[in-house]
Amino acid sequence: MKGYNLGELEELILLTVGILDQEAYGVAVLEEIKNQTGRKVNISAIHTVLNRLEDKGYLKSHMGGATEERGGRRKRLFSISATGRAAIEEVKNVRNKLFDQLPPLALDFSHGY
Amino acid sequence: MDTKLKYHPPKWPDRFLEFYCNPSRLEQIQGDAYELFHMNLEERGLRYARFRFLIHVLSFFRWGNIRRSKPSYQTYNHGAMFKNYMKIGWRNLSKQKGTTFISVFGLACAVGCCMVAYLFIAHIWFKGMHQPNKNEIFQLTYTVEEDEGKITYGTVAEPISELIPENLNQVKNQTRILTNFSVLIHNNESFLQRSLYVDSGFMEMFEYRMEYGFPGALNEPDEVILTHQLSEKLFGDTHPIGQEISLVTDGTEKLYKVGGVMADLNDMDMFNFDLLVNIESSHNTSLDLPLKDAWSSELWTFVQLEKGTNPMDLNPGLAMLKERQNQINPEKPYLDLELVAYTDLIYKVDQIERGVRTFLGLAPQIVLGAIATFIMILAVFNYINISILMASRRLKEIGVRKVIGSNKWQLIAQFLSENLLVCLMAIVLGSLLAAFLFLPGFNDIASKNLKIDLFNDKYIWMFLAGMLLFITLVSGLYPAIYITSFKPIHILKGNQQLGSKSVFTSVLLTFQFTLAIISIVAGVAFVQTNYINSNRDWGYESSDKIIVNVPSPEDYTPLKNKFAALASVNEISGSQDYVGNWIREEELIYDEQKYEIGLLNAEANYSEVLDLKLKQGRMFNPALISDTEESILVNQKFLDRLGLSFPLTKKITLDSVGYNVVGVVEDFHTIYFQSLIDPLVIRASPDSTFNYLTLKMSAGTAASSMEEVKKIWHETIPRGLFEGKLQTEVFDHEVKDVQGVSKLILFAAILAVVLAALGLFGLVSLNMNSRIKDFCVRKVFGADLGDLSMKLAKRYLIIWVIASVLGGGLAIFLVSTFLNSFFAFHSGVGLIPLGLGFLVLFLVIVGTVSSQIMKIVKANPARILKAE
Missing domain, CATH: 1.10.8 (Helicase, Ruva Protein; domain 3)
Structure with missing residues (x-):
């Protein structure tokens, strides 16, 4: 397999959408990332990434859940697709595989210090 | 909440x-x-x-x-869509070659005419605009208070140019410019050439393309720069640099060497000249003159400022110069000494006296512009009419497109893009027509040197692009909007009737016919006028007479004696001006009333030499001393103007001397028929004042003796310019002008008729095609040729009648105004031009209709009706 090309922010947002499960939309993702990682991401960047991930087929979306705060506007709710799931797993596996091959950072005195 | x-x-x-x-x-x-x-x-x-x-x-x-008109992934389809439009357009056009040809040809003719008119008008208004330094060059002008109010002059006192370097320090280059017609002598042949006397700075300010030599040649006081044309004339193929020529100015001859040859000037150039001469070399420099005289000699002075200098910065310096002038010449103080931008000179023609350009010649511009507009309107109307009819065959296509989901603007865009294709072809063809047909013809008529310079002239590109846009929109917008406004359901049900009977088409056709009639009437009336004028009696016998010029008073007697000795010369007489040319006006007093009257000073036998026709009284008698001192002849017009009858009771005072009127001659034309005959007084005067000699030759020898006369003249005056001509030739220049205009108008008339005919042909044939079944059914039921023709022609004949009434009325008004502005003597708009106009148009209608009727005559109704 050629592999899924996921950027760092893409991976983060894909995971967050997965965590939020049916409740993922722009602001919710923003908040979740802030709470989980303490990272402040620009809302427009999140939108761009969400749209891009949907174009790539990792996310699917539907409109729903209008609230008063939004001026009666609906949210675009994203959920992770099967391909998205596969992608995130693949990324994780590759990372784990590589990580496992790291030499232990143990106290190795063989270099003769 | x-x-x-x-x-x-x-x-x-x-x-x-x-x-x-x-x-x-x-x-x-x-x-x-x-x-x-x-x-x-x-x-x-x-x-x-x-x-x-x-x-x-x-x-x-x-x-x-960001919102876009189309989502981004569809951009590719955009290109495909336009390609599709073009393809459909191209197929449509090539399917109907005849009508396409009519549209393209008509528009191309119009574009060609517009190009010529544009070039003519542009060469006047964009004069000098191609000079690279144009924005830094300024001319010095001054304003004085005169009787008529403030007047601005384009010339300034000559010594000002010497004071410029010390007073105006932002000046980079400066030049004085003086134009002069000087006699150029080369290999014992003399030519009258326009020479421009300039400072060497001239060649740095203005850029001219040099063919030989270099612009710096003018730094040498004894070198001149010729134009290519003059160099060709003088030296032919031999290398011009270093050749010697001599110039005669103010009676003194000076030798020069050719230092350079520049490419020919074109009509866009501000200055007209044949050669450039260093002003220091010949002009009496102001140092030799007393201070006051130096300051009263004036010439054009141009300065070039350093790049980026604000001309306002020079005001203090100019004020100092003004003060200096006013000290020296207190009786004529300058109110203002100003800089006028080189680029504004053309627009300020009316405001500057003695400027570089003195008049703009609006009349020819208006005539040309009007002709071009006429033709353009005709062509555009043709196109509108035809394209509506052509599109009516595509109603189903429009209906289907609409049903599938095209909106109105998409359909309009489609039609306009097809239209653009036609207009593009028309522009290309029109430029070719203009370049190879119209312009050479026009240049010949107007003795101009206009050309389409696609490489250097950026304005022409702007003009062409503007033209393309204009024609496309004007000719295409209405048909496109009209055709796309139908409801698809009507179209597809098949009950949308369109085109053939629409009022709009009729109105356009009427307008076209009207224009055609006006232009035919104008053309015919002009030709008729020319014909009548060429046979008009000049009021005297013009044959067998030669006029020669006398450059200076001391040449008069020797010249006269030599000519008198010639066997073929019967009689000889001197005159100050000659009949056939401008005659000076003087003020005379009769009965304490002042009149401005033409005055011809001549020898006593002049009226007999010229064969003027005596009406009353007697001619001068050269033997009577009283006749050369206190007698005058007048023309009939003189008596009419003053309300007198011969013999007069009182004396006429001229230059405070009283004169008796001894005779009255019939009116005769001293100037061409463009002007009325003015009151004229002929006075016998002493010999020395005469500028011309009129030789009366034995019958039939005038033309053949011309060479001999010229030889004798040159023997007597070796350093002069011979300007002899036959008396019959005096109006040649005007006749040529008028004939040029008449050719132009005739050309426009023919073009207008051709365009109207083509348009009509297109309309009738398209109409015919859509109604051919109708006609065939009639034929089957026994309608004869007359009925069928009448059925087809009726509508056009009605339009013809309306257009005749409209066009006739307008033509009488417009064409008479036009003729009046051209001629004092003309045929007027009579029955001949009007009748011809109506007839030509009638024939055009009959011709087109009968060509279509022939189709039915030949057609087999069975075949046409069978086909579905």
């Missing part, structure tokens, strides 16, 4: 978001932005929330979110 909902996000960013945002994404984006606003409002307060809202709106302004 929650209290926080009292606050709203700021309006303007919100609107901006709605404006730019792609509608499919607007809801989620706006919703999120609102939600964030309220979160921020709770956490950090209103101001912060509003600020963040703005930031968010701005950060959403990304390529992916």
Whole structure:
């Protein structure tokens, strides 16, 4: 397999959408990332990434859940697709595989210090 | 309701978001932005929330979110769509070659005419605009108070140019310019050439392309620069540099060497000249003259400022110069000494006396512009009519396109793009027509040197592009909007009738016919006038007479004696001016009333030499001394103007001397028929004042003796310019002018008729095609040729009648005004031009209709009716 090309922010947002499960939309993702990682991401960047991930087929979306705060506007709710799931797993596996091959950072005195 | 909902996000960013945002994404984006606003409002307060809202709106302004007319992935289809339009357009055009030809040819003729008119008008208004330094060059002008008010002159006192370097330090180059017609002598042949006396700075300010030599040649006082044309004339193929020529100015001859040859001037150049001469070399430099005389000699002075200098900075320096002048010449103080930008000179022609350009010649511009507009209107109307009819065959296509989902503007775009194709062809063809047919012809008529210079003239590109856009929109917009406005259901049901009987088409056709009639009437009336004028009696016998010029008074007697000795010369007489040319006006007093009257000073036998016709009284008698001192002859017009009858009771006072009127001659034309005959007085005067000699030759010998006369003249005056001519030739120049105009108008008339005929042909044939079944049914039922023709022609004949009435009325008014502005003597708009106009148009209608009727005559109704 050629592999899924996921950027760092893409991976983060894909995971967050997965965590939020049916409740993922722009602001919710923003908040979740802030709470989980303490990272402040620009809302427009999140939108761009969400749209891009949907174009790539990792996310699917539907409109729903209008609230008063939004001026009666609906949210675009994203959920992770099967391909998205596969992608995130693949990324994780590759990372784990590589990580496992790291030499232990143990106290190795063989270099003769 | 929650209290926080009292606050709203700021309006303007919100609107901006709605404006730019792609509608499919607007809801989620706006919703999120609102939600964030309220979160921020709770956490950090209103101001912060509003600020963040703005930031968010701005950060959403990304390529992916911006609304476009089409989603981005469809751009490829856009190109395909236009390609498709073009292809359909091309197929449509090539399917109907005849009508396409009519449209393209008509528009191309119009474009060609417009190009010629444009070039002619542009060469006047854009004069000198191709000079690279044009924005830094200024001319010095001054204003004085005169009787008629303030007058600005383009010339300034000559010594000012010497004071410029010390007073105006922003000046980079300066030049004095003096034009002169000087006699150029080379190999014992003399030519009268326009020479421009300039300072060497001239060649640095103005750029001319040199063919040989270099512009610096003018730094040498004894070198001149010739134009290519003059160099060709003088030296032919031999290398011109270093050749010697001599110039005669103010009676003194000076030898020069040719230092350079420049490419020929074109009509865009500000200055007209044949050769450039260093002003220091010949002109009496002001140093030799007393101070006051030096300051009263004036010439054009141009300066070139350093780049980026504001001309206002020179004002203090100019004020000092003005003061200096006013000290020396206190009786004629300058009110103002000013700089006029080189680029404004043309626009200020009326305001500057003695300027570089003295008049703009509006009349020919108007004539040409009007002709071009006429032809353009005709061609555009042709096109509108034909394209409506052509499109009516495509109604089904339009209906289907609409049903599938094209909106109106898409259909209009489709029609306009087809239209663009036609107009593009017309522009290309029109430029070719102009370049190879119209312009050479026009240059010949108007003795101009206009050309289409696609490489150097950026204005012509602008003109062509503007023209393309203009024609496309003007000719295409109405048909496109009209045709696309139908409801598809009507079209597809088949009950949408269109075209053949529309009022609009009739109105356009009427207008076209009217224009055609006016132009035919103008053409015919002009030709008729020329014919009548060429046979008009000049009022005297013009044959067998030669006029020669006398350059200076001391040449008069020797010249006269030598000519008198010639065997073929019967009689000889001197005159100050000659009949056939401009005659000076003088003030005379009769009965204490003042009159401005033409005065011809001549020898006593002049009236007999010229064969003027005596009406009353007697001619001068050269033997009577009283006749050369106190007698005058007058023409009939003189008596009419003053309301007198011969013999007069009182004396006429001229130059405070009283004269008796001894005779009255019949009116005769001293100037061409463009002007009325003016009152004229002929006075016998002493010999020395005469500038011309008139030789009366034995019958039939005038033309053949011309060479001999010229030889004798040159023997007597070796350093002069011979300007002899036959008396019969005096109006040649005017006749040529008038004939040129008449050719131009005739050409326009023919073009107008051809265009109207083509348009009519297109209309009739398209009409015929759509009604051929109708006609065949009639034929089957026994309609004869007359009925059928009448049926087809009726509408056009009605239009012809209306156009005749309209066009006739307009023509009588317009063409008479036009003739009046050209001639004092003309045929007027009589029956012949009007009748011819109506007839030609009638024949055109009959011709086109009968050519179509022939189709039916030949057609087999069975075959046509069978086909479905």
